[in-house]
Amino acid sequence: MTAQPFHGVLVPVLTPFTAGGEPDAGRFAAYCRFLLNQGAGGLAIFGTTSEANSMSPGERMVLLDRLVEAGIPAGKLMPGTGACAVTDAAMLVRHAVEHGCGGVLMLPPFYYKPVSDDGIFAFISNVIDNAGSAALRIYLYHIPPVAVVGYSLDLVGRLITAYPQTVVGLKDSSGDWSNTAALLERHPGFAVFPGSEVFLLEALRKGGAGCITATGNINVPGIAKLYQNWQGPQADALQEAVTTVRKTMQAYPMVPALKRVVAHFRDDPGWAAVRPPLVPLDRAQSAALIADLGRIGFALGEPRQRAAAE
Amino acid sequence: MTAQPFHGVLVPVLTPFTAGGEPDAGRFAAYCRFLLNQGAGGLAIFGTTSEANSMSPGERMVLLDRLVEAGIPAGKLMPGTGACAVTDAAMLVRHAVEHGCGGVLMLPPFYYKPVSDDGIFAFISNVIDNAGSAALRIYLYHIPPVAVVGYSLDLVGRLITAYPQTVVGLKDSSGDWSNTAALLERHPGFAVFPGSEVFLLEALRKGGAGCITATGNINVPGIAKLYQNWQGPQADALQEAVTTVRKTMQAYPMVPALKRVVAHFRDDPGWAAVRPPLVPLDRAQSAALIADLGRIGFALGEPRQRAAAE
Numbered sequence: 001m002t003a004q005p006f007h008g009v010l011v012p013v014l015t016p017f018t019a020g021g022e023p024d025a026g027r028f029a030a031y032c033r034f035l036l037n038q039g040a041g042g043l044a045i046f047g048t049t050s051e052a053n054s055m056s057p058g059e060r061m062v063l064l065d066r067l068v069e070a071g072i073p074a075g076k077l078m079p080g081t082g083a084c085a086v087t088d089a090a091m092l093v094r095h096a097v098e099h100g101c102g103g104v105l106m107l108p109p110f111y112y113k114p115v116s117d118d119g120i121f122a123f124i125s126n127v128i129d130n131a132g133s134a135a136l137r138i139y140l141y142h143i144p145p146v147a148v149v150g151y152s153l154d155l156v157g158r159l160i161t162a163y164p165q166t167v168v169g170l171k172d173s174s175g176d177w178s179n180t181a182a183l184l185e186r187h188p189g190f191a192v193f194p195g196s197e198v199f200l201l202e203a204l205r206k207g208g209a210g211c212i213t214a215t216g217n218i219n220v221p222g223i224a225k226l227y228q229n230w231q232g233p234q235a236d237a238l239q240e241a242v243t244t245v246r247k248t249m250q251a252y253p254m255v256p257a258l259k260r261v262v263a264h265f266r267d268d269p270g271w272a273a274v275r276p277p278l279v280p281l282d283r284a285q286s287a288a289l290i291a292d293l294g295r296i297g298f299a300l301g302e303p304r305q306r307a308a309a310e
Numbered sequence: 311m312t313a314q315p316f317h318g319v320l321v322p323v324l325t326p327f328t329a330g331g332e333p334d335a336g337r338f339a340a341y342c343r344f345l346l347n348q349g350a351g352g353l354a355i356f357g358t359t360s361e362a363n364s365m366s367p368g369e370r371m372v373l374l375d376r377l378v379e380a381g382i383p384a385g386k387l388m389p390g391t392g393a394c395a396v397t398d399a400a401m402l403v404r405h406a407v408e409h410g411c412g413g414v415l416m417l418p419p420f421y422y423k424p425v426s427d428d429g430i431f432a433f434i435s436n437v438i439d440n441a442g443s444a445a446l447r448i449y450l451y452h453i454p455p456v457a458v459v460g461y462s463l464d465l466v467g468r469l470i471t472a473y474p475q476t477v478v479g480l481k482d483s484s485g486d487w488s489n490t491a492a493l494l495e496r497h498p499g500f501a502v503f504p505g506s507e508v509f510l511l512e513a514l515r516k517g518g519a520g521c522i523t524a525t526g527n528i529n530v531p532g533i534a535k536l537y538q539n540w541q542g543p544q545a546d547a548l549q550e551a552v553t554t555v556r557k558t559m560q561a562y563p564m565v566p567a568l569k570r571v572v573a574h575f576r577d578d579p580g581w582a583a584v585r586p587p588l589v590p591l592d593r594a595q596s597a598a599l600i601a602d603l604g605r606i607g608f609a610l611g612e613p614r615q616r617a618a619a620e
């Protein structure tokens with residue numbers, strides 16, 4: 001197993017859109033810098049939370065170009081490079097490798113259902129062969145509640161065995177702790193990131209690498225504090241605090257709700273825009289969400305619930 | 311409701327690949343011509359059976375260019391233009407309209423689940439507005455067993471009401487006859503195509519426009535004969551004959567099995583190639599499939615079971 005380039009709190013960064021519906025590279029770079037300054041261990045740009053699959057491969061590559069031009073360190077970036085077409089996935093992976101990204105997050109091809117482990121293995125092999133780079137680090141992106149197609153435990157084992165220097169980790173957004181625990185037990189040294197901070201403390205106690213979580217967009221400080229203090233006396237209280245924020249958000253459609261929170265706390269209404277098929281929160285939902293966050297004492301960048309846990 | 315450019319047996323044409331895994335425009339054009347000569351009412355290129363989502367948008371557009379250059383009439387083409395990204399879908403639709411295609415077959419955006427009817431409506435609206443063409447004819451592609459996301463009956467009604475000259479039909483691959491029947495009852499004049507010839511006779515009796523079916527790739531003559539004679543005394547026997555072919559194929563993974571049949575009857579082994587994540591039939595499956603077809607007296611281009619029904 002290779003050295004691991006990522007650990008801690010990784011954020012699948014929200015993608016801001018202009019009033020005309022185009023990806024907004026300026027706002028995006030500024031937000032990436034803000035998240036790194038808050039202590040994010042890496043930026044999993046172009047994930048589900050990023051509406052990556054609502055952008056063309058070309059739009060994603062231009063955004064990555066602009067981020068690197070803006071000075072965001074490529075080594076901190078783990079762009080999502082999954083696609084239904086192996087040609088698109090291979091192109092996105094080559095582009096990320098050319099930029100020196102620390103790694104890539106790979107959805108399995110998600111159109112056909114059911115699809116065999118052999119077929120997914122062939123797809124990933126094809127992408128790796130096509131990239132032809134010893135620098136490539138792939139993190140498998142397992143999110144069956146959305147992609148439906150996922151990486152079975154057997155398939156993960158096959159991929160690690162075939163590509164030990166390349167297939168180095170996995171984001172587990174199954175929401176199924178027993179799957180995360182099985183991965184941690186079977187593959188020591190393989191970087192397993194639960195897809196929610198709700199499982200962070202439990203994962204760290206079994207050797208997890210951190211988490212890659214949507215709510216990292218609004219709560220890096222709280223989650224990073226748990227990551228840094230997981231062996232300390234306050235660990236359970238810190239876990240409870242971040243879980244409270246997560247559960248509050250989970251009562252709303254996650255991506256539009258996160259964008260609404262960012263728009264509110266940055267006083268920048270344009271941040272709330274989503275691309276179809278997602279729809280923004282309506283006025284009543286927005287007011288209820290902000291009120292709910294107020295009740296738990298949350299503020300973006302200054303999560304006051306941390307004080308309570310200290 | 312506008313005049314309907316398509317009826318009869320529409321084929322979601324298989325996409326041949328070269329030994330190197332590239333779309334094979336030459337084999338593709340030749341096969342499209344063969345299907346039209348056999349009596350196909352239209353070619354729904356770039357559907358699920360075509361492995362369209364295993365190709366990049368650019369690869370699909372080049373294939374369409376090559377087909378038209380090869381003399382396949384654009385008016386007979388109904389390319390699949392669905393994509394997860396509204397920018398990709400809009401680009402594919404504009405390209406099809408520029409070529410004068412008879413229509414386009416639109417998957418809903420299929421990454422996010424669940425997604426609201428409002429979100430899908432906004433996506434389709436965005437594509438229509440972007441195309442800005444009175445010539446655009448959209449056929450909705452409802453295939454929840456694969457795409458998971460689908461078009462609800464309510465959403466279909468909303469789209470027809472909003473775009474009566476543009477949203478003119480639907481392919482129903484739900485496999486749920488009650489859904490097809492409800493569409494036929496609610497929207498006279500709207501072109502409803504079941505996604506399987508198993509439902510063809512029943513659909514025609516309720517005003518259906520024909521069918522768009524994977525097995526059209528190997529059985530246009532049999533299905534076209536049923537379409538032409540659905541009010542005749544042999545209709546039930548003709549239905550039974552095509553259903554027998556369909557059920558035989560359904561015992562195998564459909565796309566690799568269809569390609570194996572084409573490879574066998576054209577004596578062209580290269581036709582069997584699929585792109586990952588699909589995998590070709592293995593030797594034993596291939597032999598069993600050809601034996602099964604032999605038992606029902608099937609031969610590509612000369613479906614002998616027709617004789618029995620005559």
